[in-house]
Amino acid sequence: MKKARIAPSLLAADFGNLQRDVEMVNASEATYHHIDVMDGVFVPNISYGMPVVKAIHKYATKPLDVHLMIVDPDRYLEEFANLGAHILTVHYEACTHLHRTIQAIKALGMKAGVALNPHTNVMLLEDIIQDIDLVLIMSVNPGFGGQSFIDNTYEKIKQAKELITRKNSTALIEIDGGVTTANSQKLVDAGADILVAGSFVFKSDNPSNTIKELKG
Numbered sequence: 001m002k003k004a005r006i007a008p009s010l011l012a013a014d015f016g017n018l019q020r021d022v023e024m025v026n027a028s029e030a031t032y033h034h035i036d037v038m039d040g041v042f043v044p045n046i047s048y049g050m051p052v053v054k055a056i057h058k059y060a061t062k063p064l065d066v067h068l069m070i071v072d073p074d075r076y077l078e079e080f081a082n083l084g085a086h087i088l089t090v091h092y093e094a095c096t097h098l099h100r101t102i103q104a105i106k107a108l109g110m111k112a113g114v115a116l117n118p119h120t121n122v123m124l125l126e127d128i129i130q131d132i133d134l135v136l137i138m139s140v141n142p143g144f145g146g147q148s149f150i151d152n153t154y155e156k157i158k159q160a161k162e163l164i165t166r167k168n169s170t171a172l173i174e175i176d177g178g179v180t181t182a183n184s185q186k187l188v189d190a191g192a193d194i195l196v197a198g199s200f201v202f203k204s205d206n207p208s209n210t211i212k213e214l215k216g
């Protein structure tokens with residue numbers, strides 16, 4: 001049975017004990033540190049900026065999976081490369097010249113991901129699926145943690161998997177929002193490779209054990 005890769009979202013970490021929480025993820029069975037960067041324009045919330053990402057990178061021993069929920073992400077690609085991002089994901093809805101943005105991310109030595117909001121059709125990636133390393137399907141409306149999971153996500157995962165297979169792409173499918181142990185296995189069965197979980201991990205009694213349970 002396929003096991004998921006887990007990317008705990010540090011947006012839900014305790015910022016008064018950021019080093020402790022990053023080191024917990026380092027020692028856990030997680031694969032990535034998931035970092036949500038929000039600008040208050042593309043999504044109705046502001047998260048953290050470069051200094052916090054720099055601090056996370058200082059303590060992280062696992063790759064940084066950075067999700068930009070910002071307008072005009074092209075302005076900051078180089079900065080995130082310098083901050084140590086391993087995967088840099090931009091939103092389909094925020095990029096006018098998506099192919100150019102993807103090429104720029106890769107030229108900076110990072111893996112390139114494209115995120116889709118709940119209303120955005122997976123098939124819009126048909127022309128670039130071979131160029132990207134990751135499809136991030138938002139299973140809640142982006143901006144705030146702790147929201148309820150959108151059930152249509154399962155169908156979108158299947159569509160993404162079909163597209164990836166048909167186009168001989170090596171892209172992985174990542175799910176972000178409302179992921180818990182109640183739906184993690186079903187998401188993996190539908191074709192998901194990476195599961196992002198924030199509050200479900202960090203608000204649990206034993207975050208390290210929760211990561212292990214999510215992994216399956």
